[in-house]
Amino acid sequence: MDIQARKIYFIQEFLNLQSEEIISRLEEVLSIEKKKNRLNDNELVPFTMEELNERIDKSMEDSKNGRLTEANQLIAEIGKWK
Secondary structure, X not given: OXXXXXXXXXXXXXXXXXXXXXXXXXXXXXXXXXXXHHHHHOOOOOOOHHHHHHHHHHHHHHHHOOOXXXXXXXXHHHHOOO
């Protein structure tokens, strides 16, 4: 069975599903796979030493000036995203 036939078969089976749980699980799998593909499509490029040092300097400056978020605050904020 070629890929097009498999997709058509999958869609037909999906349309016949009555279980919210199975649909949710399939949506999760699709979302995870899409994220993986996006990461693969966007090739990661390492920082140069200059870029890395600039980021470190900026981070240290932000820390000294109170421009940071505590981990527990960030976790609480993320919890509200759902």
